[in-house]
Amino acid sequence: MSGKITIDDIAEALGMSKSTVSRAISGKGRISPATTERVRQYIEKYNYKPNAVAQGLAQSKTYNIGVVCPIDYEIFDLRYFHRCLQGISDSITPRGYDILMSMIGRSDVDNLRRLVENHKVDGVILTRTLFDDKAAEYLKQSGMPFVVIGSSPDKELIQIDNDHLAACSELTSVLLAKGYRRMALLGGDGTHIITETRRRGFELAYKQAGLKPDADLIYMGVEDHPHAAQVLTDVMKKGVDVLVCMDEKLTGMVMSECRIRHIRIPEQLRLASFYNSSFLANSSPAVTALDIDDRRLGAAAGEKLLEVIAGAQPEGVVIRNYQVILRESTS
Amino acid sequence: MSGKITIDDIAEALGMSKSTVSRAISGKGRISPATTERVRQYIEKYNYKPNAVAQGLAQSKTYNIGVVCPIDYEIFDLRYFHRCLQGISDSITPRGYDILMSMIGRSDVDNLRRLVENHKVDGVILTRTLFDDKAAEYLKQSGMPFVVIGSSPDKELIQIDNDHLAACSELTSVLLAKGYRRMALLGGDGTHIITETRRRGFELAYKQAGLKPDADLIYMGVEDHPHAAQVLTDVMKKGVDVLVCMDEKLTGMVMSECRIRHIRIPEQLRLASFYNSSFLANSSPAVTALDIDDRRLGAAAGEKLLEVIAGAQPEGVVIRNYQVILRESTS
DNA sequence: TTGTAAGCGTTATCAA
DNA sequence: TTGATAACGCTTACAA
Numbered sequence: 091m092s093g094k095i096t097i098d099d100i101a102e103a104l105g106m107s108k109s110t111v112s113r114a115i116s117g118k119g120r121i122s123p124a125t126t127e128r129v130r131q132y133i134e135k136y137n138y139k140p141n142a143v144a145q146g147l148a149q150s151k152t153y154n155i156g157v158v159c160p161i162d163y164e165i166f167d168l169r170y171f172h173r174c175l176q177g178i179s180d181s182i183t184p185r186g187y188d189i190l191m192s193m194i195g196r197s198d199v200d201n202l203r204r205l206v207e208n209h210k211v212d213g214v215i216l217t218r219t220l221f222d223d224k225a226a227e228y229l230k231q232s233g234m235p236f237v238v239i240g241s242s243p244d245k246e247l248i249q250i251d252n253d254h255l256a257a258c259s260e261l262t263s264v265l266l267a268k269g270y271r272r273m274a275l276l277g278g279d280g281t282h283i284i285t286e287t288r289r290r291g292f293e294l295a296y297k298q299a300g301l302k303p304d305a306d307l308i309y310m311g312v313e314d315h316p317h318a319a320q321v322l323t324d325v326m327k328k329g330v331d332v333l334v335c336m337d338e339k340l341t342g343m344v345m346s347e348c349r350i351r352h353i354r355i356p357e358q359l360r361l362a363s364f365y366n367s368s369f370l371a372n373s374s375p376a377v378t379a380l381d382i383d384d385r386r387l388g389a390a391a392g393e394k395l396l397e398v399i400a401g402a403q404p405e406g407v408v409i410r411n412y413q414v415i416l417r418e419s420t421s
Numbered sequence: 422m423s424g425k426i427t428i429d430d431i432a433e434a435l436g437m438s439k440s441t442v443s444r445a446i447s448g449k450g451r452i453s454p455a456t457t458e459r460v461r462q463y464i465e466k467y468n469y470k471p472n473a474v475a476q477g478l479a480q481s482k483t484y485n486i487g488v489v490c491p492i493d494y495e496i497f498d499l500r501y502f503h504r505c506l507q508g509i510s511d512s513i514t515p516r517g518y519d520i521l522m523s524m525i526g527r528s529d530v531d532n533l534r535r536l537v538e539n540h541k542v543d544g545v546i547l548t549r550t551l552f553d554d555k556a557a558e559y560l561k562q563s564g565m566p567f568v569v570i571g572s573s574p575d576k577e578l579i580q581i582d583n584d585h586l587a588a589c590s591e592l593t594s595v596l597l598a599k600g601y602r603r604m605a606l607l608g609g610d611g612t613h614i615i616t617e618t619r620r621r622g623f624e625l626a627y628k629q630a631g632l633k634p635d636a637d638l639i640y641m642g643v644e645d646h647p648h649a650a651q652v653l654t655d656v657m658k659k660g661v662d663v664l665v666c667m668d669e670k671l672t673g674m675v676m677s678e679c680r681i682r683h684i685r686i687p688e689q690l691r692l693a694s695f696y697n698s699s700f701l702a703n704s705s706p707a708v709t710a711l712d713i714d715d716r717r718l719g720a721a722a723g724e725k726l727l728e729v730i731a732g733a734q735p736e737g738v739v740i741r742n743y744q745v746i747l748r749e750s751t752s
Numbered sequence: 753t754t755g756t757a758a759g760c761g762t763t764a765t766c767a768a
Numbered sequence: 769t770t771g772a773t774a775a776c777g778c779t780t781a782c783a784a
Contacts, residue, residue: 096776098778106754108779113780118779119754120754141539141776141777141778142483142539143474143478143541144478144760144778144779146474147762147778148759148778150761183535188535188536191510191520193506207470208470350680350705372646427761429761437770438771439761440765440772451770456770471761476763478761479764480762481776
């Protein structure tokens, strides 16, 4: 009953043609305020809602944007993803768009391909970027508008990212300014571009201070607890001022390992993280971290994609919305 | 080029009418194997894909199903949600359906309402059920087909759930069989129906053994670390054989608190969880837990919803796909 | 300012 | 077994 009313019904009821109704609704073309108002009232009263599918067909649009969710996302990635999703939703739903999810594997883009080929979306957002990214590669050759969240070496892509380089550099600089010179860096999955960026940020701070980090204290590709534990052993043996972890997962592994070994933070080891989380904020001791607003990032990506869909050829953007939060773990 | 080919193009190229082509593709109505084959080959060669929007308009369908993602999902819920999503995707994409996400708050169902009223979905899956669930309430009165994952006291809803009652009861029974009589139960958010179900499962096992749990050892509504810590103090004072936590989050909080206080598991306190996770499997000690296949759950929900959309009026289902995994923490 | 009519790409109902 | 032709609900030239 409520869902079945169409633009024809309105036209008939109000004694005007359906194109008039259409214009009154969309506001396109000249139309008298009087009829606009009549239509508005009728719509209000009978709770008319346009049929998105029919609108889509008429305009060759779907009003859906595809968001790619990697099937191998782990628990910590999911929180990031969920926030991006919220941001995307914030930015696109007011414009009548919705999120169509595409679950894909690293090298299996079939699901994404379906979405694109069957005209189910007007554009796509990639929520992470990999080196040698199959999804980005496919989208590029498909002609479908898309943007990526995160940075890619491929400069043809429209990228939306936090300024991780500046952010990581800034946290490192702050630590250097506190007099800590000997810092170790613990990084994860090397196929993620952000891992590399974070390392560069770390090194940049040293460079800007006229110093050089100790290459022996940079540990990359650490992805599991045993490996992290081993690095911790090494770091404790060598002796460092601060151990900087690239994300909360690594930080968590280090912290739990420290507890087991009765290593006191910050007395025996100072700790900082390039990615904040409520866990790090509430743990004891609370951990110094870089706080980044992923929701805003998602919103920016959504807006940018809508621009692309509208035909603009925007540049990517780098958002500066991080803050360094100093906590007990580096005091 | 590849994306622009329509059913008309095929008809013209093959010298037949577009209705013939349509039939050849869908297989509906009588049609000669010869023409079917010709069409099939052409489609293959030129990689024709039907326009989902046009199909949708013609059939009054969208080939999208809405999946509701609560905006207040926390990190642990997200893993569950992500797995459900995979299962849903597994079951619906082979049938041409895709997932449209709706991010909604507890009491704010606007986004869901939009999806329904604008005809953007053919059905909806609710991935959690609350007492007094606004989303379920709205969907019911909207007439939109939907199913819920998890159990609800509202028996009119089509519910897909694991047999949590049996599962929790079974884990508890196993512990009772090991001779542990004095068990404490630690439960979380009381507005989630599953919390209540788990408690009942716990009690059921006692009942079946002709015993009764100690009401003083049942702690409900524990949602943060301080509260969990306080319960731990209480439990240690009273002395118990096993502390059973309802989910991995609570279990994690207890474990980290035990580390801080140097309480050894299982020597000083045995621990079990009604929800498994890789964290519990890999921690030291590994924790006894109930393992549940959420992906299969999502798949079942997807299938069930498609039945409803197809016009069936199926019963809800209870899936028995859990297993009790005994680990070091209860030895 | 408004109405007419031709799409948008399919499916579905008739005849042929 | 096939082919016209009318939907599906909306947008958009082009006329009036």
